Amino acid sequence: MNLDQDIIMKSQENQKKYKFMNAALKEAKKAALKDEVPVGAVVVYKDEIIARAHNLRESKQIIHGHAEFLAMMKAAKKIGSWRLEDCEIYVTMEPCPMCAGAMIQSRVKKVYYGVKDYKAGVAESVCQLFDLPFNHKVETEGLILHEESEKLIKTFFKRLRNK
């Protein structure tokens, strides 16, 4: 492959990442409208979004109400299997241990995330859970459109404080 082809391929790949992360950001905005911490996620299978979800922990009062967890549940239902082997997840914030555990358990191929979560993120912040020698290795890539994601979170908490 020559250099030009390499650059074209990389830019196509980036466009794909931005497209899917933008879809996840759209979900995050829905969460904000419901006074939920604005986190959104989509599950991508064969380059198509098969599930979308946003954080619903407060409105539903469910422990696993995080965006990526709910999106994984929807994806499993759609595929008809708990194995999400060929699926990629785009989530606007670094996953917590619960969601990361579910990703390992369901054998997700790769997770792309936006902003880091210094308090609960386990891809790189609190620990590097995905690097531990589990039976399945989930690939990770962070900081995709993280400024947008961070802005949503900051605005949300600012509004909360001013209430």
Ligand SMILES: [Zn+2]
């Ligand atoms: Zn989580």
